Amino acid sequence: MPLLETREVAKEYHVGDHIVHALRGVSLGIDAGEFVTIVGPSGSGKSTFMHILGCLDRPTRGQYLMNGRDVSTLPPDELARVRNEMLGFVFQGFNLLARTSALENVELPLLYTRRGVVKGSERRRKAMAALEAVGLTDRADHHPNQLSGGQQQRVAIARALVADPSVLLADEPTGNLDTATSHEVMEIFARLRRERGLTIVVITHERDIAAYGSRTIDFRDGRVTSDVHHDQALAEPSLR
Ligand SMILES: Nc1ncnc2c1ncn2[C@@H]1O[C@H](COP(=O)(O)OP(=O)(O)OP(=O)(O)O)[C@@H](O)[C@H]1O
Numbered sequence: 466m467p468l469l470e471t472r473e474v475a476k477e478y479h480v481g482d483h484i485v486h487a488l489r490g491v492s493l494g495i496d497a498g499e500f501v502t503i504v505g506p507s508g509s510g511k512s513t514f515m516h517i518l519g520c521l522d523r524p525t526r527g528q529y530l531m532n533g534r535d536v537s538t539l540p541p542d543e544l545a546r547v548r549n550e551m552l553g554f555v556f557q558g559f560n561l562l563a564r565t566s567a568l569e570n571v572e573l574p575l576l577y578t579r580r581g582v583v584k585g586s587e588r589r590r591k592a593m594a595a596l597e598a599v600g601l602t603d604r605a606d607h608h609p610n611q612l613s614g615g616q617q618q619r620v621a622i623a624r625a626l627v628a629d630p631s632v633l634l635a636d637e638p639t640g641n642l643d644t645a646t647s648h649e650v651m652e653i654f655a656r657l658r659r660e661r662g663l664t665i666v667v668i669t670h671e672r673d674i675a676a677y678g679s680r681t682i683d684f685r686d687g688r689v690t691s692d693v694h695h696d697q698a699l700a701e702p703s704l705r
């Protein structure tokens with residue numbers, strides 16, 4: 466059974482008196498431990514698809530199953546619970562709190578957990594472990610404006626990891642980074658998949674960034690136009 470599965474998912478937006486067909490029937494299964502990269506032109510439905518995978522939005526038609534359970538019809542609070550327990554998000558713009566240290570930014574998701582209050586000392590321990598996973602323990606006390614773009618994105622990845630999700634979803638995580646830093650960030654995703662078996666989905670505009678995936682899916686006009694599983698050897702460009 467796939468970890469994540471969409472069945473004929475369609476998403477429509479009503480804008481004024483016309484309808485935007487953002488997704489026109491997408492059926493995809495993503496297995497645990499896959500590293501999926503999503504490419505496609507602007508407006509092709511990539512972010513819309515990721516919002517559905519991330520339980521941030523619901524399909525207009527079709528089903529979305531996580532671990533075989535249809536979550537497309539769950540009420541908002543149930544959907545939020547699934548999101549908090551299973552998913553971590555990384556965005557293009559890092560979305561860190563400016564007046565807050567790297568460590569405190571990473572601790573933040575633990576303040577809102579539904580599994581009860583996480584003690585302060587426990588929060589700090591987990592946040593430090595997450596910062597260690599992205600190689601940033603020496604920057605724990607720095608504020609975002611004292612960090613490079615790549616370091617800020619690594620803090621954001623640590624924040625996405627801290628509640629121990631099974632899936633990381635990243636919408637153009639390298640969109641604001643230079644080429645070398647983009648590759649560093651993708652190496653971190655590849656390592657997290659290798660070492661922890663995390664399931665990772667990354668949207669990107671760049672083919673060489675997409676090459677880090679074990680599988681690359683092309684979107685065009687709300688549909689999947691290609692879905693390619695790469696050889697293991699190809700999954701990590703550094704090994705080529
Ligand atoms: N909230 C919304 N209301 C109305 N239309 C929307 C909304 N969100 C997205 N759309 C439309 O749905 C289509 C798909 O948008 P989406 O953001 O998924 O594209 P994308 O592939 O992520 O593009 P980009 O590469 O530019 O980020 C576009 O035509 C977009 O204008």
Ligand SMILES: [Mg+2]
Nearest residue numbers: 511512513636
């Ligand atoms: Mg987008």
